[in-house]
Amino acid sequence: xxxxxxxxxAVQAGGSLRLSCVVEGFSYSHxxxxxFRRTPRKERDGVSAVGGLGTTxxxxxxxxxxxxxxxxxxxxLYLQMNALKPEDTAMxxxxxxxxxxxxxxxxxxxxxxxxxxxxxxxxVAS
Numbered sequence: 001x002x003x004x005x006x007x008x009x010a011v012q013a014g015g016s017l018r019l020s021c022v023v024e025g026f027s028y029s030h031x032x033x034x035x036f037r038r039t040p041r042k043e044r045d046g047v048s049a050v051g052g053l054g055t056t057x058x059x060x061x062x063x064x065x066x067x068x069x070x071x072x073x074x075x076x077l078y079l080q081m082n083a084l085k086p087e088d089t090a091m092x093x094x095x096x097x098x099x100x101x102x103x104x105x106x107x108x109x110x111x112x113x114x115x116x117x118x119x120x121x122x123x124v125a126s
Contacts, residue, residue, distance in 0.1 A: 001025045001115045005094045008120030015084050019120060021077040021094030026115070032097040032106055033070065034113060035079045037090035037122075044093065046108025048079060052099070057106045062088075084124045091119040 007019040019035070034049035048068040049057045056068055067080040077094060095113035 001096065003094050003096055003115050003117035005092065005117040005120040008092060008122045010123040010125065011084055013084060013086055013124055013126050015124070016080070016082045017084065017122060019079040019081065019092055019094075019122075021079075021117060023075055023077065023094070023096050023115070026075070026096055027098055030098060030100045032099045032101075032103060032112065033068075033077045034095045034106065034108065035068065035077075036093045036095060036108075036110060037088075038093070038119075039090045044110050046110065047092070049103075049106035049108055050077070051103035051106040053102060055103055055106055057108060059108060081122070084122075086124045086126045089122060089124050091121050093117055093119045 002024045005021045031052050035047040036044045038044040050068050065083045069078045094117045096115040097113045
């Protein structure tokens, strides 16, 4: 399984970015996909996740501003980030896990995910 993020960059506060994550060699019939972020001062925090039946979950800090989606025909996961704030500045990681479980609330804990990308940097200037 290969996981590769893209779409990071530098924006002004209030701006938008869309992150993409291609996951190859992975079964999209049963899965858990998520976005995480890490700053130099913090552990890796869960941002958003989507389960196999389309259930989603968001960290309270991004709820209403970020949106997770997937295009299975393209093996791609997205994170649309709007109304960005300086505190959103971080390295963003995509993660995947094959799972037959039903997640009414997909988990945001990093331990739930097996496959990880290398990350893409997002910098929000004030």
